[in-house]
Each structure stands twice: as C-alpha cells, then as structure tokens.
Amino acid sequence: MTSTLGYISVYGALLLSVVGAVVxxxxxxxGDEGRARFARRAAYGVFGLATLGLAVMVYALVAHDFSVQYxxxxxxxxxxxxxxxxxxxxxxxxxxxxxxxIVAFYMAAVAYVYRDRYKxxxxxxxxxxxxxxxxxxxxxxxxANPFVAxxxxxxxxxxxxxxxxxxxxxxxxxxxxxxxxxxxxxxxAFGIAALVTGRVGGEWIRAVRRWVMAPWIFLTAGIVAGAxxxxxxxxxxxxxxxxxxxxxxxxxxLTATAFLHSIMVQERRQTLKxxxxxxxxxxxxxxxxxxxxxxxxxxxxxxxxxxxxxxxFFLGFIALVLIxxxxxxxxxxxDLKSDPALDSLASRETAFLLNxxxxxAFTFTVLLGTMYPLIAEAFRGVKVSVGAPYFNxxxxxxxxxxxxxxxxGPALPWRRGSPELLKKKxxxxxxxxxxxxxxxFAVGVRSFLTWLTLVLAVFATGLIFGEFIQPVRARIKAxxxxxxxxxxxxxxxxxxxxxxxxxxxxxxxxxVGIALSAxxxxxxxxxxxxxxxxxxxxxxxxxxxxxAGREPHRDFVEAALSVGKGERLSTVMRPRMNYYPMSQNPIxxxxxxxxxxxxxxxxxxxxxxxxxxxxxxVIVNPMVVWIWIGGGIATLGALFAISTVGAVVERRRSGxxxxxxxxxxxxxxxxx
Amino acid sequence: xxxxxxxxxxxxxxxxxFGYFAFGGLGRSLVYxxxxxxxxxxxxxxxxxxxxxxxxVVPGTVEWNAESRELRFALADxxxxxxxxxxxxxxxxxxxxxxERREPIGAVVEGxxxxxxxxxxxxxxxxxxxxxxxxxxxGDKTQxxxxxxxxQGATDGS
Numbered sequence: 001m002t003s004t005l006g007y008i009s010v011y012g013a014l015l016l017s018v019v020g021a022v023v024x025x026x027x028x029x030x031g032d033e034g035r036a037r038f039a040r041r042a043a044y045g046v047f048g049l050a051t052l053g054l055a056v057m058v059y060a061l062v063a064h065d066f067s068v069q070y071x072x073x074x075x076x077x078x079x080x081x082x083x084x085x086x087x088x089x090x091x092x093x094x095x096x097x098x099x100x101x102i103v104a105f106y107m108a109a110v111a112y113v114y115r116d117r118y119k120x121x122x123x124x125x126x127x128x129x130x131x132x133x134x135x136x137x138x139x140x141x142x143x144a145n146p147f148v149a150x151x152x153x154x155x156x157x158x159x160x161x162x163x164x165x166x167x168x169x170x171x172x173x174x175x176x177x178x179x180x181x182x183x184x185x186x187x188x189a190f191g192i193a194a195l196v197t198g199r200v201g202g203e204w205i206r207a208v209r210r211w212v213m214a215p216w217i218f219l220t221a222g223i224v225a226g227a228x229x230x231x232x233x234x235x236x237x238x239x240x241x242x243x244x245x246x247x248x249x250x251x252x253x254l255t256a257t258a259f260l261h262s263i264m265v266q267e268r269r270q271t272l273k274x275x276x277x278x279x280x281x282x283x284x285x286x287x288x289x290x291x292x293x294x295x296x297x298x299x300x301x302x303x304x305x306x307x308x309x310x311x312x313f314f315l316g317f318i319a320l321v322l323i324x325x326x327x328x329x330x331x332x333x334x335d336l337k338s339d340p341a342l343d344s345l346a347s348r349e350t351a352f353l354l355n356x357x358x359x360x361a362f363t364f365t366v367l368l369g370t371m372y373p374l375i376a377e378a379f380r381g382v383k384v385s386v387g388a389p390y391f392n393x394x395x396x397x398x399x400x401x402x403x404x405x406x407x408x409g410p411a412l413p414w415r416r417g418s419p420e421l422l423k424k425k426x427x428x429x430x431x432x433x434x435x436x437x438x439x440x441f442a443v444g445v446r447s448f449l450t451w452l453t454l455v456l457a458v459f460a461t462g463l464i465f466g467e468f469i470q471p472v473r474a475r476i477k478a479x480x481x482x483x484x485x486x487x488x489x490x491x492x493x494x495x496x497x498x499x500x501x502x503x504x505x506x507x508x509x510x511x512v513g514i515a516l517s518a519x520x521x522x523x524x525x526x527x528x529x530x531x532x533x534x535x536x537x538x539x540x541x542x543x544x545x546x547x548a549g550r551e552p553h554r555d556f557v558e559a560a561l562s563v564g565k566g567e568r569l570s571t572v573m574r575p576r577m578n579y580y581p582m583s584q585n586p587i588x589x590x591x592x593x594x595x596x597x598x599x600x601x602x603x604x605x606x607x608x609x610x611x612x613x614x615x616x617x618v619i620v621n622p623m624v625v626w627i628w629i630g631g632g633i634a635t636l637g638a639l640f641a642i643s644t645v646g647a648v649v650e651r652r653r654s655g656x657x658x659x660x661x662x663x664x665x666x667x668x669x670x671x672x
Numbered sequence: 673x674x675x676x677x678x679x680x681x682x683x684x685x686x687x688x689x690f691g692y693f694a695f696g697g698l699g700r701s702l703v704y705x706x707x708x709x710x711x712x713x714x715x716x717x718x719x720x721x722x723x724x725x726x727x728x729v730v731p732g733t734v735e736w737n738a739e740s741r742e743l744r745f746a747l748a749d750x751x752x753x754x755x756x757x758x759x760x761x762x763x764x765x766x767x768x769x770x771x772e773r774r775e776p777i778g779a780v781v782e783g784x785x786x787x788x789x790x791x792x793x794x795x796x797x798x799x800x801x802x803x804x805x806x807x808x809x810x811g812d813k814t815q816x817x818x819x820x821x822x823x824q825g826a827t828d829g830s
Contacts, residue, residue: 386698555815605762605764609817
C-alpha cells in the first residue's frame, strides 16, 4: 500500500514534468497564455506529487514499514525518532527523493512568485525547471527508486549509517546543503530562458538575483555546518580536509559567489553578459557533478560506478546540459556582445573582474585536485590521491588576495576613482594596518602567511567600516541625527549593499579563525590510568574513570576527565566511543569546551580492554569558534541583504512615481 | 582595441603562470596508493618516497606496546606479499579490537619504505567497511569492552 502510493507519486511527477516541459517550450512565443498557464500548473502539480512522495516516505520511516525497501535498508526499531526521520537522507534513494522534492519546491516557488511578472521569460524558466525535474523523477522512477517493495517483510532493519545518527547536526547540515545545491537550478533555468528567448539583457539578471542569493545563503550555512559537524564528530580536531565530498559542496559555492559579484557589473554597465550566463551554467553543472561524485560510488573506485545506473545517468545528464547550454550560448553570441567594462584601473569594475578571475582560478584549482585521482585511475590505472598540501598551497594565496578585495572592492567607486576620494578612503585604514602589522610582529606572530592574513584582515575591516562610517557622518552633519538613527537609515536604505558588506566582514572573521587555528594548534596523545593526571599547554587533565554504558540504539565507552586551566580542575569532560550494532567501527564523540580565545578538545583515541588505561587526543585549538561565528555573520548579512520586505513596498511606491518621469528604476523584483 | 589586446595578453600570462603552479603543485603532492606487491615491484624507486600502502593485517602479527607506543605488524596483499610495518603512534580502537580477536582487518598506512625493508608509517587508517551486518543482540559477550560493563555495572543512558 505504502509502496503503491509512493510509485504513484514518483511516476506521476515524472509524467507531469515531461509533459509540462514539452508544452512549456511551445509556449515560449509570447502571447500563448494557455500553454504558459499549463506549464505553470504542471509545476505546481509536480510539487504536489513530490510532496505526497516525501510524506509517504517519512510516514513509512516513522511507522517502520519495512515492506518498503529503503526503510528496510536504513530503518531500525531502536533508532530514536529524530534520527529515524532524518534517515530520509542517509542513503542514496532517500537523498535523491529529497533532492527531487526540493527541486520541485523551487520550481513551484519561482512559478508562483513570478506568475504575473516576466511574462516572456517565465514560460522558458518553467519549462527548464520541469526538464530538470523530469531527470530527477526519472532517476527516482528507475535506478534510485526508494519505494521498491520487499518480500518477505523483514522484522527489523539495521538503522541508518552510524555517522549519521551520531550527532544532531546531521539534521541540519544535509538539508541546508541540499537547499543550496538544488536551488542553483533556478538561476540556471533563468540563464537558459534568457538564451532561448534572446532576452539576455538586464531583465533576467534582475529577476534572478534573489534566486541566487537564497540558495547561496543555504549553501554557505550548509558548508559551515558541515565543517562544524566534522569538527564535533570526527575526532581529529579539524574541520576541513579537502575531501572530495567537501570539495563537491565548495565548487558551486565558488562559482555562485563569482556570479553574485559579476551580475552587479552587468546591472551597472550592461556588460559581461556571456560571462554571467557561463557562470550560472557552470554552477549548475558543478552541483550535478558534486551529486554525481557523492552518489555514484565513483569515489570508492572509478569502476564501481558503472555497476549501478546512477553514475551513467548523471554523466549523461551532465553531458546533455553542457552541450545544450553551450550550443545556446554559441547561437546567441551576437546578442551577448558587450562593451569592455574598464574605464580605469582604480574602479570597482576592476575589483569585480579580479574577484571573478580569482574565484574561477580557485574553482579550477579545487576541481583539478578533486578530479585528478579519478582521471589517473580511469586512464592510467593507478590509484593516487592529491594531498592537502596541494590544496593549501594553491588556495591560501588566492584566499589572501580575495580577503584584500573584500575591503578594497567596496571602497572603490564605479567607473573611476578620483585621487582625492581614494586618499580619503584609504589613508586611515592603511595607517591602522601598518600599526597592526608591527603589533602582530611584536606579540610574536612569526608565520608570514598568518601575519599577512591578520594584516589584510585589519585592512579589509578598516575599509569596510569606512563604508559604514562615512555616510553616517555625512548624515549626522546634514540632518543632525543621532549616530544610531543615522546608521539605521543609511543601512536600511541600502540593505543589499550593506548586507553584502556584513557578509564581507563575516568572511574576514572566518579567515582570521582559520589562519590562527591552523597555525597555533597544539596537540598530544596522552595515555592515562584512572586517577592519573597530566599537564599540557597550560591545562591540567585527570582521568577519573572509564566505563561502558548502554542506550537503546548503541553501546558506548566513555572516559570522564576533570579538566582545568592551570592547576585547578574546574570541569568534567566526557569524550566517548559509540558502538552501533551494525558497524564494527566505533564512532567517537569528542568533547569540546569552547571559549572565545581557544577550544579545548578531547577525543577518546583508545583504551585497554580491562579499563587499565585510556588514551585521549588532546587538542588546543585557538580561535576556532570564530570560524563558526564568521559563518553566522556572513549568513545573517546575506539574509539582511535580501530582506527587502519593507524596501520593496517603498520602491513600488517610488517606482510608480518614476514611471511617469522616465524608464523605471531597476527594482528589486521588477515591480513592473 | 589596443587596451583590449593588452588585457587579453595579461589574462593569458596570468593563466599560464597559474597553470604552471597548479600542475607543479599537484605533481608534488600526489600520494600513490600501492599494495605490497606493487611497492616492492618498484625496486629502488620505492625507497624514500611517501606512499600509501594498503593491505590486510596478518592476524597474530600485531605487537602493540602501550608504554613505548610502538606498533609493529605485517601487512599482506592478495598475492601473499607481506611487508613489516613499524608505526609510531596510537592505532585506532577498531584496529586493536580486531587484533585482539585475531581477525584480519584492512588497513592503509602512509609513510616510506626504509632500506631495511620495514615500512615506517606516520599514519594508520583502518579501512572503512560500509557493509552493514544484521543487528546483533546487544548483549553480545564477545564485545571488546565487556569488562568495562562488568566492573562498573551496566549504566543505562547518560
């Protein structure tokens, strides 16, 4: 019964998205209201069916309906409810179902929000989204069908992957990442719609801005949450290992960030048209590539993925998207021509171009390092891995240049900066930076790259603060306002701009956290007997006891350690190892005590069978918290940038007034 | 037009320099993954380069000295070639448990082959087995940590 309902939703969604896509493309000629309406309703319909499928799956998981194959694979009666629900994305079929639901959700959302706007673009957008949906529902109907029935029905299942049920963050990190990843289909659909309709000017850029920002926010938060999860669970005290799975999430983030910047150049200067289209196409392709990497089994072995159908399906779809997109770009190449953007070197355009160059170089670096092992194995038959040194060597200089630009970019004016203006903006931050550089050296920062990171961080922060302070001062002077209300009106009037600056500040904070924690991390492995104490990096720790315990879904071995700064033992920390019934490999849960200046991180590494000794990895990690805080600031800043609820109303009013006087201003959503 | 040309040339130069560094850096940080047979087949080239060596731990060869933190074991591949591994550092819990049960376990060590024929490892990873087994009864007395239960009395939850 459950299985049947699931089949109905999957096949229904597949059928409707195929029909809708075909009809939608025939509605691209303006004026065909009926077909356009059909495509829009098909989008709603697919979302409805997708929601039914998702609901059926969640119900089957919660009800432990082991007649459904996916539930039999990942469910277990002893798993707590929370982890039962989130095991929706713990394995291949469930996660593709979740993908499909999200892509249907975005499709319905964009179709609804723009139901009365962008009349020429929207049919093509809807048709493209329906085509993308068709691919995912095809996967779900055939090679990744989660609703296959099993007989005889097993009495119980193994439960989800132990790594998934070991930390509540697994309820947060994957959905955020998926919302970010899948959301990049919307800007892609707009890019394709612009090409198909030939409307490659500013219109699609205006329409798409928030539809890039929203997934960008999810992706940013998802990547930071993933890093945090790996820090809290994996027990090595790090958060980023340039693992292919991590790289897969990072690659589209890089191109999407480049796109967010380059569209501003097109908005202002009607240039970079081809470039912007190529960036959205690349971003979407990278999300497909990332899903392919993580879902096809290719990482285990190049030859593993041909055993299933998922890998070939994805490769085929990637190739199709690539060929169709590039053919469209070539076909429209005459319309995409634009004037060179540079008037002067000291302009914001230059900063944006450099920014894009750096982001693309970054993307290429990570892509090369991620793909090289696959290519080497496929063509040369050797197993090889690309070490973290490659990624670090390449990315640190690029990242430092980007930090430089986070400050300089906002401070440079469009077109041409006059020497007086530049002097006014740069003099105070430059002096502050020089002083800070001396101070950092004096307090003992001897690693050149770390010193440079801190110095650039001060420089960027100074310049960004300047962008806040100068207009506030001007307002105080002109209107005699208090500084608080002046700040509020300056920021409130241009949320997009100041939201962006807040994102920049968040990124700078993250960079400082990353640099300091990487340079000044101290670690040691200590073996202790119960009652024995040891000292490390100014901390004292004593093993109080080592014991085993039992929870419904797992057993655990836990060490209780009294820990304190100096001699005084102030807190008890309990790192542990969890034993899940279906996995031989114990999964650790480190114990972390976070302070603004440093984290004290304990991970149970090993213990003697008779309890005579326990070995703990002790890691003192300075400033790690600031990585998460910086990620939070960046996310909030981006949310602020698109939180134009009040501003839209304001603009609509002022926009209405402007229509009479001249061409409407580039409104946020295009109120026209 | 001239401006365009200058920018174009500049971009190409930047790309070339970047590509040089990218591929150069890549070449230097490649870590090859070899089985004992493949490593020994390299002959002289095998000594001194950092590689990953993968195979099965030969049951009964594991010697772990918790005091001096020295670990020795033999790693074998399907062809029966074995290499002695000397590892400074604490092995993962799962490794010790398998050694205790005298079960073979897959392991990957990172390090270099010395002239004496011993592989000096800086890092030991136990091969993740993604295979799920049917759930055992959790009262299984073969568990490695059973003595910790018996001594303390099973505490439920935490």
